[in-house]
Amino acid sequence: MSRVPIITSKDQVPADKASVVDSIASSRGQISGPFSVLLNSPEVAGRAAHLGAYIRFESTLGPADRELAIISTSREFDCDYEWSAHRGLALESGVRPEAVEVVAQRGPLDELTEDEAVIVGYARELFRNKRVSDTTFEAAKARFGDQGVTELTATMGYYGMLACALNAFQVEPDAGAPRLP
Numbered sequence: 001m002s003r004v005p006i007i008t009s010k011d012q013v014p015a016d017k018a019s020v021v022d023s024i025a026s027s028r029g030q031i032s033g034p035f036s037v038l039l040n041s042p043e044v045a046g047r048a049a050h051l052g053a054y055i056r057f058e059s060t061l062g063p064a065d066r067e068l069a070i071i072s073t074s075r076e077f078d079c080d081y082e083w084s085a086h087r088g089l090a091l092e093s094g095v096r097p098e099a100v101e102v103v104a105q106r107g108p109l110d111e112l113t114e115d116e117a118v119i120v121g122y123a124r125e126l127f128r129n130k131r132v133s134d135t136t137f138e139a140a141k142a143r144f145g146d147q148g149v150t151e152l153t154a155t156m157g158y159y160g161m162l163a164c165a166l167n168a169f170q171v172e173p174d175a176g177a178p179r180l181p
Contacts, residue, residue: 003169007031007039017042019118024049027057032180033081034162035170048161055158061144061152068103069155071095075103075180077163084177104181117145125157173178 008031010018020042024035027049029089031095038045059066067090083104090100099116101107109117118139125132131138141149163173173179 002037002171004037004040006036006171013039013042013083017046020046020049023064027053033085033171034165037165037171048158050111051125051154052162055151055155059155060148061151061155064090064095065115065144065152066155067093067124068099068116068119069152070096070099070159071103072120073127073156073159074163075106076123076127078159078180079163079166080177080179081171081173082163083180084173087178096129115143121151122152126156127160164174 005012007013007021012023013021021031021039024039024045027033028035035045035049038048056066061069067086070086071083071090074086087100087104091097094114096113099112100119102109102116103120104138109121111165113119118136121136122132122140139151140152143149144152149178
């Protein structure tokens with residue numbers, strides 16, 4: 001049960017903010033998950049959705065790289081909702097099942113391909129240490145370039161923010177959805 005109201009329609013927000021609900025629903029198909037609680041502050045929800053639309057649908061990161069970054073973030077935040085929403089998307093986008101399992105179990109990076117290890121290692125360092133080492137940063141920069149490493153960092157930061165909202169407001173995935181071990 002969420003700690004704040006779950007907002008799913010524009011009649012639940014002030015009339016002058018109804019367009020925010022319409023915009024979010026049109027880009028994502030519906031209002032759910034983090035946006036259903038972020039809409040308790042329509043301005044925050046709208047601004048977050050704008051950034052999220054770029055990160056999720058327009059970023060220079062490839063779909064598998066983006067989804068691996070997202071599930072790595074959800075694992076570091078122990079966010080069941082985000083994990084359940086993106087685990088399947090990660091597999092559909094081409095993330096190897098073995099990599100998903102390493103992330104889920106917090107397994108060793110040496111079980112990953114070099115490219116997978118760059119992403120997962122970057123997330124682990126960023127969230128555990130609140131920074132990344134020069135070695136890890138340079139590996140990510142070599143793999144993705146300046147724009148790509150910036151977008152990788154922004155993707156992890158964005159999904160970290162969503163995980164904070166989902167965890168703080170205690171938004172749970174649907175019953176039967178895959179959960180973190």
